[in-house]
Amino acid sequence: MEAGRQRQGRLWSNLKEVCDLLHIPAACSVTTEELLFQHVQFKTGQRIHTIGQPFDTLYIVNSGFLKTVLIDEFGNEQVLSFPMKGDMLGVDGIHTRHYSSEAVALSDCDLILLPFKKLTALGRVHLELENMMYGVMSRELVREQAMIGMLGALSAEARVARFLVALAERFSQMGYSSKLFNLRMTRHEIGSYLGLTLETVSRTLSAFNEIGLISVDQRTIGIKDAEALKTLRRLPPSRTRAKQQATAKTKGETIAPAQLLAAL
Amino acid sequence: MEAGRQRQGRLWSNLKEVCDLLHIPAACSVTTEELLFQHVQFKTGQRIHTIGQPFDTLYIVNSGFLKTVLIDEFGNEQVLSFPMKGDMLGVDGIHTRHYSSEAVALSDCDLILLPFKKLTALGRVHLELENMMYGVMSRELVREQAMIGMLGALSAEARVARFLVALAERFSQMGYSSKLFNLRMTRHEIGSYLGLTLETVSRTLSAFNEIGLISVDQRTIGIKDAEALKTLRRLPPSRTRAKQQATAKTKGETIAPAQLLAAL
DNA sequence: CGAGGCCTTGAACGAAATCAAAGTCAGTGG
DNA sequence: CCACTGACTTTGATTTCGTTCAAGGCCTCG
Known part of the structure; x- marks a missing residue:
């Protein structure tokens, strides 16, 4: 339906800004401004990626609110997360090279594009970036573990x-x-x-x-x-x-x- | 209690074997045998790592069966997964540098040690290894998402x-x-x-x-x-x-x- | 103003938990 | 060898939490 992105391309972020957004202590070795990541805007209701779509980029939420969902065999949505500022999207696509979930904007959003190829290449040069990647993925894993615990027990x-x-x-x-x-x-x-x-x-x-x-x-x-x-x-x-x-034997008191x- | 490992150190695996175990198509660029990873044996009931313990190594299951658990505020176990051959353990420790879950051997087990520092360093030299890491973490994430969907809907x-x-x-x-x-x-x-x-x-x-x-x-x-x-x-x-x-209006048939x- | 989402509330039902009691099995020690 | 212990499992009876079904209210937007 509204598959098209709202490409305006007005904004770019450097590595430092990306690390700050992710709460990663960037050693800030790269003050150079040549490492720039493009922003993209999405409007409420637009899909960032869909299930099965070929994977090539990760996203970081700069502003706005989203949901990620799984669709079961009969079209029912299962909400997996509500990403917001500082969260990363699309990590589930790395494994099979296809996104396994769908991300939808719940409000107007500003996302930073991280082309995965570019990211891993850069990771080899800038160690903080590589650590950031591992850290963010691990964090996401821990979050989902907590979710499983919650669904299983509470x-x-x-x-x-x-x-x-x-x-x-x-x-x-x-x-x-x-x-x-x-x-x-x-x-x-x-x-x-x-x-x-x-x-x-x-x-x-x-x-x-x-x-x-x-x-x-x-x-x-x-x-x-x-x-x-x-x-x-x-x-x-x-x-x-x-x-x-x-x-209760509480001597009559409330x-x-x-x-x-x-x-x- | 039985915190001590059953270190026998008899076995070592090279990169190719590790990749095979993880079902990663290793381009097999490294035929050299200098990249060796140590094995460790655990007996039924032994803990591989506990919650809060400082993180420094990942594990791959070579044989045996385990469970990973979260412990809630009143000591109740919440089982997160049942790792077996080819699964990776300990990824949840990367983020905070402390394991956030506990892994217990359900049978006698043989695990391969992957010191995380060593692994990331090697990843920069051997690209398949780096891809393996991202792939395995992403796969784990997808697995947990499926789990959440299952707990939420079935x-x-x-x-x-x-x-x-x-x-x-x-x-x-x-x-x-x-x-x-x-x-x-x-x-x-x-x-x-x-x-x-x-x-x-x-x-x-x-x-x-x-x-x-x-x-x-x-x-x-x-x-x-x-x-x-x-x-x-x-x-x-x-x-x-x-x-x-x-x-049912099935003409009397069963x-x-x-x-x-x-x-x- | 009316239509369509979204939200609230009530009543009844049903799936799974809880409580309870036996039964099975492996290991231990008399 | 066999009885005994303790962990695990099965099965039944009952309760309860959350769902389902249903009706009505509330906003927003054309």
């Missing part, structure tokens, strides 16, 4: 809670507020990412809102109690709460929300 | 079915029978890997056995109908089967197992 509430905390931290790193931000993705996309249905995501956000952990207004999220979100395992049954309070939330 | 039955098929294929690649093999891991470990409880794994295997997809005898698995396993989405409700047959299994 309750729906815990997944949503950690998702919010992770988002808040990313926004903080990017210099935005970690307390108040806008989700760039739909409930459906969040659900797919977390292995849940959109209804469960919606209900969970409402529940967090009700007990004061966050505030929700459509896609605007306010983080009220980041600590509780970080350690949350499961929510106290809202309808049964009275019964639970009666059962159980503090924090206690309930931290319950195994 | 039913318990489908997960177990695909797990068996994947195992069968690995055994086949390794030259063993893909029709009859022994599981090297417990039901608990399989469950952890698939995001299920051990009871669910056990029940699912029993169900597959009952309808003739596999045969199960403790850890010995016989694959009877690989195709059905590959495409299975959900099992027909065994107790409701009579009712379903009645509901529904073929294959039809039921392929049901969306």
Whole structure:
């Protein structure tokens, strides 16, 4: 459909800028400006690459928000990640020389092109660059391992809670507020990412809102109690709460929300 | 506990052998035998590396079976993978220079040591080696993405079915029978890997056995109908089967197992 | 204003977890 | 040799979390 890129080619970045973006301590041996990487702009909804497309370039997100997805045998999307500033895209294409996932812009985006051939050639000359590559790929691997652990072991509430905390931290790193931000993705996309249905995501956000952990207004999220979100395992049954309070031998005093939330 | 390695140092491999093991088309530019990598043996139960331990070497499995695990805040293991011949271990340590997972031998193992420093240095001289590194890391990433997709979207039955098929294929690649093999891991470990409880794994295997997809005898698995396993989405409700047959307008004839299994 | 996405909420159902009890097997030591 | 221990597995009964199905509300944009 909208396969065409929004090539404007106005911007270029040097190696130092690329390393900074990736949070790689560039020894900055290359002050020369001859090593330039081109930028490309994508508009909301455009695809950066599709599944099966021949691989030749990696991308670094300079600004904007994206999602990467797998498409299963019957056309259902499985969201794999929500890349944003400083993330690398396309690494999954190296192995088979074809991208194995699809990347879509969730907002207008500015990406840096890293032609893979050029990159590896440069890596042999500039050691930081090579280390950067290994580091970024390893980091991505660790991120996915954490994701597997989360999908394998955590309750729906815990997944949503950690998702919010992770988002808040990313926004903080990017210099935005970690307390108040806008989700760039739909409930459906969040659900797919977390292995849940959109209804469960919606209900969970409402529940967090009700007990004061966050505030929700459509896609605007306010983080009220980041600590509780970080350690949350499961929510106290809202309808049964009275019964639970009666059962607990707490000398009649009301159980503090924090206690309930931290319950195994 | 048994932190000590079983260093025997009897075996060494050259670059060609390493590439073969990883299924990398080594251009075999290096026929010289000076590039040697040491082997190390581990016995069942021994740890290859632990979480947080300083990273300096990658491992390739030459023989044997292992598991890699994450340990959560309360000591619960989350199985991430079951590496076997040709798999690489330790890549997650590159990023932070500390392993982020733990690898344990499920059987006696023979691993090849790849000191990371040495490896990257060699990569600059031997291009196939560098390509191998990128390829293997990318492959691992793709594998984990598939895992995330599976955990996020598939039913318990489908997960177990695909797990068996994947195992069968690995055994086949390794030259063993893909029709009859022994599981090297417990039901608990399989469950952890698939995001299920051990009871669910056990029940699912029993169900597959009952309808003739596999045969199960403790850890010995016989694959009877690989195709059905590959495409299975959900099992027909065994107790409701009579009712379903009645509901279906199939002129009184019995529904073929294959039809039921392929049901969306 | 109306249409179409997106989101929320409720009710009922169902898949998998949890709880519980036996059964199997390998290894150990009397 | 055999009984005993402990880890692993199977199977059943029950519970619960999350899905599914359904209806209505809320924004945005033509």
